[in-house]
Structure formats: structure tokens, C-alpha cells
Amino acid sequence: MSRTGSLLITGANGGIGLETVRQLVHMENGPQHIFACCEELDNIKDLQQIQDSSQDCLIHIIKLDVTDIDVIHKVRDQVQSIVKENGLNTLINNAGINTHRNFDDLTAETMLLEYNVMVVGTMLMIKAFLPLIKTAAERSTIKGMAWNKAAILNTSSKFGSISLNRGIHMSYAASKAALNHLTTSVSIHVKDFGILCTVLHPGWVKTNMGGQDAPVDVEDSVKGLLEVYRKLDIESTGRFIDFQGIEIPW
Ligand SMILES: NC(=O)c1ccc[n+]([C@@H]2O[C@H](COP(=O)([O-])OP(=O)(O)OC[C@H]3O[C@@H](n4cnc5c(N)ncnc54)[C@H](OP(=O)(O)O)[C@@H]3O)[C@@H](O)[C@H]2O)c1
Numbered sequence: 001m002s003r004t005g006s007l008l009i010t011g012a013n014g015g016i017g018l019e020t021v022r023q024l025v026h027m028e029n030g031p032q033h034i035f036a037c038c039e040e041l042d043n044i045k046d047l048q049q050i051q052d053s054s055q056d057c058l059i060h061i062i063k064l065d066v067t068d069i070d071v072i073h074k075v076r077d078q079v080q081s082i083v084k085e086n087g088l089n090t091l092i093n094n095a096g097i098n099t100h101r102n103f104d105d106l107t108a109e110t111m112l113l114e115y116n117v118m119v120v121g122t123m124l125m126i127k128a129f130l131p132l133i134k135t136a137a138e139r140s141t142i143k144g145m146a147w148n149k150a151a152i153l154n155t156s157s158k159f160g161s162i163s164l165n166r167g168i169h170m171s172y173a174a175s176k177a178a179l180n181h182l183t184t185s186v187s188i189h190v191k192d193f194g195i196l197c198t199v200l201h202p203g204w205v206k207t208n209m210g211g212q213d214a215p216v217d218v219e220d221s222v223k224g225l226l227e228v229y230r231k232l233d234i235e236s237t238g239r240f241i242d243f244q245g246i247e248i249p250w
Pocket of ligand 1: 010011012013014015016017038039040064065066067093094095096097117121155156157158201202203204205206207208209210211214
């Protein structure tokens with residue numbers, strides 16, 4: 001099993017982020033370096049266990065709040081010092097927050113909280129890491145676009161679809177819709193550099209956010225997402241796709 005390349009994921013201490021790291025470690029030809037970024041480092045036992053048992057994949061556990069630009073720049077420099085001239089192949093913007101607000105209890109504070117993490121945070125991450133991803137695109141011998149060549153993969157939600165709107169989780173949905181729009185804008189901006197940029201829906205998943213009534217286990221969601229990642233190509237850039245590979249209408 002030969003591992004090459006590097007991947008950074010935010011929100012890696014739990015839920016879909018943690019499971020993504022777990023499955024990437026076992027993926028054939030998976031990344032050699034995984035930068036597993038967590039908002040706080042006080043609840044990372046599961047992540048540390050994966051790190052301890054990982055043999056040929058190097059997991060770097062890093063504290064990163066996606067809303068803190070100074071921290072993002074420090075982490076970017078840290079990642080740069082490890083990947084050097086190879087750049088960063090894959091950025092997964094997974095961190096998210098859902099205040100579960102509907103019309104009657106919406107406030108400016110909760111709307112801004114969600115927007116700040118999922119839209120502003122994603123934009124700050126992309127802007128900071130784009131030079132490293134461009135380097136990876138230039139260095140790679142892989143033709144066309146691929147998730148493990150140079151890619152920005154944003155984790156969205158079906159709630160962000162305007163045409164499928166059910167009028168619930170209002171502020172979360174509005175932020176995910178904005179994230180979807182941001183993704184299409186960035187996909188246009190980075191296309192000529194050979195960088196893939198896609199937005200993905202993981203399903204309704206049993207995590208802290210999704211709750212125990214969710215129909216999809218986190219293992220199945222991530223297994224599906226990784227299969228979808230592997231199939232992404234130039235046709236997928238700027239698209240909205242779920243964990244089963246089904247395209248979601250905007
Ligand atoms: N579960 C679902 O049904 C579902 C459905 C559609 C989309 N999604 C999306 O999938 C992604 C992962 O969600 P999940 O279900 O795995 O939920 P989760 O278990 O609540 O995980 C969310 C992760 O985001 C992190 N995070 C929140 N704010 C952050 C910040 N400012 N900086 C860095 N990290 C931050 C959390 O860290 P802490 O633990 O420190 O708070 C946590 O690690 C999210 O983008 C979510 O919107 C989930």
C-alpha cells in the first residue's frame with residue numbers, strides 16, 4: 001500500500017470529521033499526511049487512538065478554530081513546513097454548527113454564528129490554503145481534476161437547497177445555501193488552476209448534530225462520501241452531490 005499526498009480536514013474531533021480520518025487511514029492509496037484540525041484539543045481521545053494505531057499514515061492533530069484568521073495563518077505555515085514543495089492536495093471544510101432555529105426563535109446572534117463558521121470560516125480556509133493547493137495542482141502528475149490531486153471539498157447539507165426547502169432549520173439552511181453559492185463561485189475561480197471544488201451532502205447522519213433519529217450511520221455516510229470523492233472529476237466541479245453520488249438540485 002503506497003500512500004502519497006496530503007489532506008486537511010476541519011472539525012475532526014467528532015462525527016463525520018472523525019470518521020473521515022478513521023476511514024482515510026485504512027484507504028488504499030490514501031493520503032500520507034492527514035491534518036486533523038479540531039476547534040479544541042480537550043476532547044480528542046478517539047482521534048488520538050486513531051493516530052496511535054496508524055502505521056503508514058501520519059496524522060497531525062492541530063487546534064484550529066475556522067473563525068480565527070490568525071490561527072488559520074499559523075496552521076497554514078505549519079502545514080507548509082511539512083508538505084513543502086508538494087503542497088496540500090485536499091482541503092475538506094467539514095466544520096459546521098446547527099443552532100436548530102426556526103422562524104420564532106431566530107436571532108441575529110445565532111444567524112451570524114452559523115454564517116461565521118460555515119461561510120466566512122470556509123472562505124478564510126480556502127483563501128489561506130489556496131496557494132498550497134495550487135502548488136499541489138502544479139506538482140501532480142494526475143491528469144484532469146481529482147480529489148487527491150488538488151481539491152476543495154465543502155460539506156454542505158440538503159437544507160441548503162432552495163428548491164427542496166422545507167422551511168425548517170432556517171438560519172442553518174440559509175448559511176448552507178450561502179456555502180453552496182460560495183462553492184460555485186470558488187469553483188469558477190480555481191478551475192483554470194486544475195483545482196476541483198465541490199459541495200457535498202453527507203446524508204442525515206447519526207452524529208451530535210444529526211441526532212440519534214437520523215437514518216444514516218456515520219460509517220455509511222463517510223464510506224459513501226469517500227466513494228464519491230474517488231469518482232469526482234472535471235465534470236463534478238461546482239456541483240452539489242450527496243454521499244450516494246446523487247446530484248442535488250440547487
Ligand atoms: N449530521 C447530519 O445529519 C448532517 C447533515 C448534513 C450536513 N452535515 C454537515 O456535516 C458536517 C459535520 O457535521 P457532523 O454531523 O459531524 O456534526 P458534529 O458532530 O456536530 O461535528 C461538527 C464539527 O464541527 C466542529 N466545529 C464547529 N465550529 C467550529 C469552529 N468554529 N472551528 C472548527 N471546528 C468547528 C465541531 O467541533 P466541536 O466538537 O468542538 O464543537 C465538530 O467537530 C457539518 O458541516 C454539518 O453541517 C451534517
